[in-house]
Amino acid sequence: xxxxxxxxxxxxxxxxxxxxxxxxxxxxxxxxxxxxxxxxxxxxxxxxxxxxxxxxxxxxxxxxxxxxxxxxxxxxxxxxxxxxxxxxxxxxxxxxxxxxxxxxxxxxxxxxxxxxxxxxxxxxxxxxxxxxxxxxxxxxxxxxxxxxxxxxxxxxxxxxxxxxxxxxxxxxxxxxxxxxxxxxxxxxxxx
Numbered sequence: 666x667x668x669x670x671x672x673x674x675x676x677x678x679x680x681x682x683x684x685x686x687x688x689x690x691x692x693x694x695x696x697x698x699x700x701x702x703x704x705x706x707x708x709x710x711x712x713x714x715x716x717x718x719x720x721x722x723x724x725x726x727x728x729x730x731x732x733x734x735x736x737x738x739x740x741x742x743x744x745x746x747x748x749x750x751x752x753x754x755x756x757x758x759x760x761x762x763x764x765x766x767x768x769x770x771x772x773x774x775x776x777x778x779x780x781x782x783x784x785x786x787x788x789x790x791x792x793x794x795x796x797x798x799x800x801x802x803x804x805x806x807x808x809x810x811x812x813x814x815x816x817x818x819x820x821x822x823x824x825x826x827x828x829x830x831x832x833x834x835x836x837x838x839x840x841x842x843x844x845x846x847x848x849x850x851x852x853x854x855x856x
């Protein structure tokens with residue numbers, strides 16, 4: 666029997682923690698295992714924006730790892746995963762991934778996904794963007810990384826922040842190949 670390889674979900678210190686929470690909830694609802702890693706900044710933003718701790722979200726995860734645990738299984742390419750999403754992805758973390766720095770578990774796991782050519786999705790929520798950040802994003806996109814900006818889907822006529830959050834979480838799941846019903850695609854069909 667083939668066990669489903671987990672998704673790696675990283676949460677960093679950019680605003681947008683509710684999107685990560687929605688991704689975690691949807692993965693759990695879909696029966697898709699995921700491993701969770703939260704940076705120090707991610708921990709602070711998660712508490713500020715959702716009132717939750719990594720440990721509370723981690724109850725839904727297959728594993729909760731410390732960002733300093735470079736010996737965690739997901740730091741090795743020999744451990745199978747189905748993909749990775751960093752939601753939200755701070756510009757600091759994005760720059761570290763783009764320049765090859767992997768001195769944290771989130772960075773190391775991202776580099777494993779790059780070298781093993783597995784899906785890697787980064788969700789920055791910064792505006793405006795400076796030339797340095799744009800250069801890093803271009804470099805990552807050239808390497809096959811999906812840069813999924815946390816942008817509102819006005820064509821779907823969202824009426825609440827939750828509508829926008831669900832859409833963004835759904836877009837992450839789309840790129841990870843996980844079925845969901847978080848938003849209706851263009852034309853009113855189903856996912």
